Amino acid sequence: MITTDTTQPEAVGRRSPTVPEQPSSGRPTAYPGGRVSVAVYAEDLILQTGMVHQLRMRPEIELIPEEEADRAQVSLVVVDMVNEPTVQLLHRLQRNTATRTGLVVGFFETGALQTLIEYGVAAVLRRGEADQDRLVHLVTAIAKGEGVLPGDLLGKLLDHVSSLHRTVLDPRGLSLSTLTAREAEMIRLVSEGYGTAEIAQKTSYSERTVKNVLHEVATRLDLRNRAHAVGYAMRHGLI
Numbered sequence: 001m002i003t004t005d006t007t008q009p010e011a012v013g014r015r016s017p018t019v020p021e022q023p024s025s026g027r028p029t030a031y032p033g034g035r036v037s038v039a040v041y042a043e044d045l046i047l048q049t050g051m052v053h054q055l056r057m058r059p060e061i062e063l064i065p066e067e068e069a070d071r072a073q074v075s076l077v078v079v080d081m082v083n084e085p086t087v088q089l090l091h092r093l094q095r096n097t098a099t100r101t102g103l104v105v106g107f108f109e110t111g112a113l114q115t116l117i118e119y120g121v122a123a124v125l126r127r128g129e130a131d132q133d134r135l136v137h138l139v140t141a142i143a144k145g146e147g148v149l150p151g152d153l154l155g156k157l158l159d160h161v162s163s164l165h166r167t168v169l170d171p172r173g174l175s176l177s178t179l180t181a182r183e184a185e186m187i188r189l190v191s192e193g194y195g196t197a198e199i200a201q202k203t204s205y206s207e208r209t210v211k212n213v214l215h216e217v218a219t220r221l222d223l224r225n226r227a228h229a230v231g232y233a234m235r236h237g238l239i
Helices: 046-057 068-069 086-092 112-118 132-143 149-171 179-192 196-201 208-219 226-235
Strands: 036-042 062-063 074-081 100-107 121-126
Touching: 036 046, 036 068, 036 132, 046 062, 046 074, 046 132, 068 208, 074 086, 074 132, 086 100, 100 132, 100 226, 121 132, 179 196, 179 208, 179 226, 196 208, 208 226
Parallel strands: 036 062, 036 074, 074 100, 100 121
Antiparallel strands: none
16 A cells, blocks of 8 residues: 555565466567566555556566565556655655656546656556556566656647746746756857857857856866867757
């Protein structure tokens, strides 16, 4: 059960049994990257039993018992909806940087997207779509560092990012990159061969401001000089 105390959250599941080299299902005997270790965190016994039953016989998956949950590659949280106990659990799981978290949820509100972002949830699957193959795809994708979202949630996430740009970042001259709009413009001009005085003229800032801005970028990003700053910005697609 998910609780709101500060103790280690309960992991459920058990090790999958030995599987013959050629299972009758025709599935491969192992996931190419090795078996994925999974700790299941379920809201109630019914959800726990169903999830474990779905995963236990798949050769790609190793279900981790409660006492070894910290070594799991993937933490799979199974709930009816994202509520306060779920948030408490996600917060505790986030502290273990060795594992990535996926969510299987019955009902998902748009407002919960921000919570998932904040607590590092890598993938979401609706319970109504959680057949065995989709669950295994979800788990293996998480283990490979990928993210998985239903199509409608992906669209809502993109809308959320767009709204963040319009209402928070753009009015302050900021972006989701590591450079502000002003910093990116000045580095672009440096890349085109302009000196401090010319950049000041083109941007309508003083030479002192130009020097301070470029110095701030170099200090914040641990860059050696202007050429290094240009190289950094170009490698990361910032200019």
